[in-house]
Amino acid sequence: EDKVVQxxxxxxxxxxxxxxxxxxxxxxxFRSLLWYKQEKKAPTFLFMLTSSxxxxxxxxxxxxxxxxxxxxxxxxxxxxxxxxxxxxCAVEEYNFNKFYFGSGTxxxxxx
Amino acid sequence: SAVxxxxxxxxxxxxxxxxxxxxxxxxxxxxxxxxxxQPGQSLTLIATANQGSEATYExxxxxxxxxxxxxxxxxxxxxxxxxxxxxxxxYLCSVESGGSDEQxxxxxxxxxxx
Numbered sequence: 314e315d316k317v318v319q320x321x322x323x324x325x326x327x328x329x330x331x332x333x334x335x336x337x338x339x340x341x342x343f344r345s346l347l348w349y350k351q352e353k354k355a356p357t358f359l360f361m362l363t364s365s366x367x368x369x370x371x372x373x374x375x376x377x378x379x380x381x382x383x384x385x386x387x388x389x390x391x392x393x394x395x396x397x398x399x400x401x402c403a404v405e406e407y408n409f410n411k412f413y414f415g416s417g418t419x420x421x422x423x424x
Numbered sequence: 425s426a427v428x429x430x431x432x433x434x435x436x437x438x439x440x441x442x443x444x445x446x447x448x449x450x451x452x453x454x455x456x457x458x459x460x461x462q463p464g465q466s467l468t469l470i471a472t473a474n475q476g477s478e479a480t481y482e483x484x485x486x487x488x489x490x491x492x493x494x495x496x497x498x499x500x501x502x503x504x505x506x507x508x509x510x511x512x513x514x515y516l517c518s519v520e521s522g523g524s525d526e527q528x529x530x531x532x533x534x535x536x537x538x
Contacts, residue, residue: 349529355532
């Protein structure tokens with residue numbers, strides 16, 4: 314069964330728009346949730362959210378973890394064409410140090 | 425953050441041959457992970473490699489097909505054996521940064537099997 318589910322699967326917006334990407338998860342021993350941006354081959358780390366750090370912000374990007382709802386959102390404000398990428402959400406479990414990845418959200422920002 | 429390099433960055437191989445991918449980290453790490461990302465799909469964990477012990481493989485992946493070496497705390501190799509076109513993928517190694525528990529990825533190896 315899917316442990317990490319992302320929505321939407323794809324999204325097309327215009328420059329300047331604000332987007333919200335969703336990630337929901339179901340793991341037994343939650344340790345952390347991570348967001349990545351993947352443009353070519355390797356994902357680039359964006360944020361890590363844990364029980365002690367449920368909100369992170371960096372420039373136009375911000376993310377919030379809702380442990381009650383077992384979900385997280387990634388917000389991007391004033392989008393630019395350079396934000397076009399696949400955004401991956403991953404959840405880590407304590408016991409096995411495993412990271413479960415969602416299928417990703419493909420964001421296309423048009424000029 | 426850890427700096428990770430992978431070799432080769434890409435390769436085109438013939439069916440039935442094997443390819444070994446190298447992963448080098450600039451600092452000592454306990455755990456290294458190998459992932460596969462098939463076209464249009466997300467990352468799938470192949471195995472976890474700890475130094476000094478056998479790699480732990482995920483369901484659907486076996487040692488005969490994907491042998492892994494982990495000779496020290498900064499290096500690992502993944503071999504894709506007896507390749508078929510279905511093995512065409514991006515292969516990524518990653519490490520968990522000991523201090524922050526963040527996971528970082530190498531640049532990836534794009535493998536095409538003809």
